[in-house]
Amino acid sequence: MTEDGVRGEGRAEGGETLERREFLRRSALASAVAAASALVPDVAFGEEVERYLSGSSSVQWRKTPCRFCGVGCGLLVGIEDGRAVAVRGDPESPVNRGLACVKGYHSVQALYGEDRLTRALVRRGGTLVEVPMEEALDLVADRLRETVEEYGKDSVAMYGSGQWTIPEGYVASKFFKGALGTNNLEANARLCMSSAVTGFMSTFGMDEPPGCYEDIDHADVFVLWGNNMSEMHPVLFSRMLEERRRRPGVRIVDLATRTTRTSYAADRSILFAPQADLAIANAICHELVTRNRVDREFVNRHVAFKRGRTNIGYGLEDGFSFQDRPEDATWDEFVEFLSDYTPERAAEISGVPAADIRWLASLYGDPNRRVMSLWCMGPNRHARGTWMNNLMYNIHLLTGKIASPGNSPFSLTGQPSACGTVREVGTLTHRLPYGQVTNEEHRRNAAEIWGVPVENIDPEPGYNTMEMFRALDRGDIRFLWIQVTNPFVSMPDLNRYREGAEREGRFVVVSDVYPTPTTDVADVVLPAALWIEQEGLFGNSERRTQHFEKMLDPPGEAMSDLAQLLAVARRLGHGDLFPEGDDPVDELWEEYIQFHDAPDHRMASLSELRERPGIMWPYVDGRETRWRYNTTHDPAADPDRGAYDFYGNPDHRAWIWLRPYEPPPEWPDEQYPFWLNTGRVLEHWHTGSMTRRIPTLHRAVPQAYVEVHADDARELGVADGETVRLVSRRGTLTLPARIDHRAQPPRGQVFVPFFDESLLVNELTLDAYCPISAQPDYKKCAVRVERVGAGTGP
Amino acid sequence: MTDPDFSPTNTLARLLAIGAVVVGMLVVVIVVTSVVFEREEPRIHPPVTSLDVPPPIASEAEVFRMDREVRAVAWDAPRRPAAHPRNLATFRRLRAYPGAPPRVPHGLTDAEFRETRCNHCHASGGYSPRFGAYAPVTPHPEWSGCLQCHAADASIVGVELPPPGAPAAEQARCGQCHIDPDAPSPRLVSVNWSSESWPELDQRAMEGAPPAIPHDVELRGNCVACHAGPAAVEEIRTTHPERTDCRQCHVLVEEAAGGAVGTQGFHRPGAAEGDR
Structure with missing residues (x-):
């Protein structure tokens, strides 16, 4: 590999300095290459980075978690002359050990897109016109106040995201729930991991995983449930591949509805029919029970059995609400329940040969293998998402393969602070920081820390995300403030919800960094700071809290979302509830961690977080907790209860749920004969508003397309690259077909990535959701594929 | 007095009655069974279409074919300094255009040529004392009709090359294999050939960023075959x-859908107006 690629952005200086610096840099890198064969095991490019850092360069390297996915890689950003010029993986970070993915390596370019929003915009006479930031904030505050006065406190709402920093989510929660007194606070994480939350809550009584990424270093078998990790969580996937290389016998199994890059890298690829994972998981349990592969001691001591409601609907109706009713069940009832799920029966539902299901069960049941299950959007974006999460825990609980090194059911997240901000702060309608609005003690505690009367906090949850946008459509919500997310690309059945936002009498405020289809419908657009243009904290999938400092100034009048929230709260007379200044992260963190001040959740101090590449909670007496509920690791677990203590539930047991297979709300028929699956690609993140401004990433995947199976394409008369029209009951989309490029859907299924704002696949998707988590199922609805022909572009 | 029950007519009637009851019960059993059977097999799940794992997409699957164990020399083995050099200049000279199959640059015995023994050395690589060089590893050993694409100039067939370091007179024979494609040759009609320029190496977005993949990966999806080891x-x-x-960090440039989109940066539709 050559090392002469000094082609940085913003390298304005020339002449002697540059030459000398370049020479030094080259010699440093040359020696790094020589030393490459002696790379420290586990630390990718470690030597190279360290040599680079010790070179006499004016580039300053500062640590931050990556801005993109929930893996939370540690990055080092090179800052020179007030600009970010380079990125390295942080070799100190235990998450990624110096490696990043293509998005991380190019992440800083997202700061410098040409159309970055730098001025506030206000809609006047149908057009967005620039106004001074202070004027825009005045308008937002006035409209918020007027709407509350005219229509009541529950006519206003805030919609944030798992990309909010922790202090931002905390201020949003305190402002809306504590000061304004409405629970209409939601975050887009509802659309990506709320089934994971309800899965954790119903099985363990507490959110977030028992294990951590270190499990990858110990596991012998990795089962990926509907999880294209090679593209979606590439750094963790690379860690798995490395383990397989280092340790003979390590196996990766890809259990999915579509053949992807992950399938090719895996030792085994098993395809199943959409929704049938419910049957497969139960059939695995059936096998474990009938072949006596159950860890009886573990089950007797640490597990209880529960039954919930069945035939629970799909949330398609406005005002849908659902409450599960857990009932006690017995081991015998569980065994009887499983008798419906013989591998043969599951094979019929899933299309997976019974022998393969037995083989999977034999991997899980082998007492000599440690097993890690990993999943993300597949089981979460699922009409029975909560159930699917429960069922995967069932398998690990039956075999006792949980909460110990390498034995780990692991729910991955997609946003950098879905865990930190949405789940731990609780920026969802039913949540409080580390609590529930319905719980009187939690409300009292929150009111005390917040310094507000307890009556301010409404004991009734408000609208979940789907219902919130439906309420906006109906007019029950009149004022909506959207920060750090792009719902008018990411919501399912998009046409309805976008029309709702555009109705007369709705006031929509959007804080973002680039113009998007969401800012297009806004009445006020507030330019926001991005990532390292402010100080903040994220929390990743493995309970790791990560701090980043402010490294750059935001452009123009752009302000952090935190400063915007504080500015509006102060204008409404709630200034006394918040510390002074635009970004009072220190004070906010001190206040926030009071909520977590118990051995099961304690957070590290800001000074420690500033120094270290992230710290996992519970963090007690200077020790991180890698395996929760494990009495030798978790300070909150009671050793008198044996090796494990599932203290989240009142009976100190984890709950195995009897969750049946139920069909999806919509499936292919004669009129709409194809399944439509949606998702991401490696190069683009979320709705592409950042990654599409990064040339390398944009050029790699410049637009959306539809993957069609080669045989289906032949029958349709469609060649690779030709234009086709997808039609669902909700919308139509015309886009190029792709056959055997990157991935292959099975026959009868098509796949479209959702990042492209010009080709909005969510105009076709169905807004059915898991009744327990209210998370929509983006992975399956029915469409028709029509040939349009060559040369007729979208 | 006779018991009417024992009269022949009565017996017949009884038999008939019993027969009717039996038939009736059978009907009931059949009906019930069919109802139960129906109830046990309701169509509660959507039809499953064929889920056969498809043949792999080469450019995707090949990346992961690392085959370290089949290699004769490890990726990280140090290179013998005296080994015949392999660099971009020689690499390009053997190819008519970027992506063209390279010519065979060394002598082949008649038997080797006849039997296409290339994969003996090129499937796993390794040091060849005969040529004083490391054999490059082919990224596609599954194709064994090598000479179908890789031309062997007539002048090299039946030629055994001396190792480097042999007397100068023998070194002079290098030219027999290192044929200059532009050199005049008897009966060769010269062509006015030029091709697209070689892809720019090291296309990095910024210092330290992983360089993009500047070539297509058809038949070349197995990155380490060419990019790792002493023969690289x-x-x-x-x-x-x-x-x-590899492709976690190194992305293909211009992997455009159907080739429809050029290399332009991203622009929002209607961005000029700044508003809808």
């Missing part, structure tokens, strides 16, 4: 062959 071309040898998932 010096300028394009990776420092980290063990990383496996």
